[in-house]
Amino acid sequence: MKAVPKVNTDGLYIEDTIVDDAFSGVVPFYVEIEAQAPTDPDESEQEPTPEDEQPEETLEPVIAGYLVGIAVTPGLYRPRFDLAAWEAYQDDLQAAESDYRQAYDEWQAQPEEERGEPPAYVAPEMPALWIEGLTPEEIEEITRPQPQEPTEVDLLKERLAAAEARNEQLAEESTINQFALMELHMMILELKEGGGTA
Incomplete structure (x- = not known):
């Protein structure tokens, strides 16, 4: 088990939560939807007949935030996980893997004596995903020496x-x-x- 950051939908750090050691990446967690009791007391007492029963509406889950398998960068006053940069990085990873598969397939299609070295997979560099969630003015305000x-x-x-x-x-x-x-x-x-x- 290990602790990973939990962020809201804006990427702002909320707290750490315990997950399995194998956890990695970014995974959403959802708002818990509570079953609503009938508003009319007479409705709860009556047994619905099969023809009255309507299929229950399946509510679309609402994302409450994300569990992030990447450690928070130290030194941030209010850490914010850059979700857009993460998604762009995931797109870059997929593109790099696709390019590698294509190059490997082309290499493998060549006759053995003409192949040479197989292509190497080069992963894109991971960007800085944890950024400061406060403005410079807010940081100045909280770091200003306070009268003791x-x-x-x-x-x-x-x-x-x-x-x-x-x-x-x-x-x-x-x-x-x-x-x-x-x-x-x-x-x-x-x-x-x-x-x-x-």
């Missing part, structure tokens, strides 16, 4: 700094109040002394 959320330690440091600043402010206010209180006390003493001699 402050950690709990950072938040505690900020709270400590704010508390220390508030503590200094209160200490200054307390010192000012003490001086004001001392001045007031001095004034009261002066008034008492000044008032007692008069």
